[in-house]
Structures are given as structure tokens and as C-alpha cells.
Amino acid sequence: MLFKRAKRKLPKPHEAKCHIRKGDKVVVIAGKDKGKIGKVLQVFPRKQRAIVEGVNIVKRHMKPTPYSEGGIVEKPAPIHVSNLMVFCPKCNRGVRIGRKFLEDGTKVRVCKKCGEIIEAEE
Numbered sequence: 806m807l808f809k810r811a812k813r814k815l816p817k818p819h820e821a822k823c824h825i826r827k828g829d830k831v832v833v834i835a836g837k838d839k840g841k842i843g844k845v846l847q848v849f850p851r852k853q854r855a856i857v858e859g860v861n862i863v864k865r866h867m868k869p870t871p872y873s874e875g876g877i878v879e880k881p882a883p884i885h886v887s888n889l890m891v892f893c894p895k896c897n898r899g900v901r902i903g904r905k906f907l908e909d910g911t912k913v914r915v916c917k918k919c920g921e922i923i924e925a926e927e
């Protein structure tokens with residue numbers, strides 16, 4: 806009997822767009838870190854995941870090696886972007902993001918609530 810290999814459905818690179826960008830300030834809306842606000846350190850668009858400063862911290866037990874002492878290392882693990890919302894400083898909360906074009910043709914992201922332009926600091 807033949808088995809059809811299940812194709813993993815990963816979006817193609819041009820489809821792998823994220824509402825979140827590196828440098829964004831985001832709010833966690835679900836999970837154990839719900840309510841936390843942090844800066845996006847890294848985004849993995851194809852996996853729809855992002856690493857956020859201070860969010861989803863995991864403890865890794867490192868064995869001592871000749872180069873390091875070992876022990877418990879805490880580092881942020883990737884979190885699914887659906888658990889994140891971009892933080893709007895004007896609304897003081899996580900908001901949905903819209904897009905608009907400025908007069909000079911630049912594409913910007915705006916807060917859908919108050920219309921404030923939200924740009925990633927970098």
C-alpha cells in the first residue's frame with residue numbers, strides 16, 4: 806500500500822506577509838504571557854511566528870562545557886503572530902493595523918482605531 810506524503814502547507818515567500826515587523830511594539834493577547842508588551846526581536850514570516858522581548862521565556866538547562874559553566878539559561882521562544890497585536894501608543898492598547906499611502910506615495914501602516922501612523926523603530 807502506498808502512502809501519500811502529507812504536504813506541509815507553508816505559505817509561499819510572497820504570501821508570507823506578517824502584520825508584525827521587527828522592531829514593533831506588540832501586546833500579547835493570548836497565552837501565558839497575555840497582556841505583556843514587548844519589542845519584536847525577530848519575525849519568521851513563513852512560520853507566522855515572532856520572538857518578542859521578555860515574552861514566552863523558556864528555561865534551557867545547559868550542560869557545563871569547557872567553554873561555559875552551564876546552568877539555566879532563559880531566553881525568549883517564538884510565539885505565533887496570531888497571539889500578538891501591534892501596540893498603538895495613542896490608543897494605549899493593541900490594535901488592528903491598516904495600510905495607507907501618503908501623499909508622496911509612501912506606504913505606511915496605521916492604527917485602525919485612531920489613524921495614527923505606526924512605524925517600527927529601528
Ligand SMILES: [Zn+2]
Pocket residue numbers: 893894895896897900916917918919920921
Ligand atoms: Zn490608535
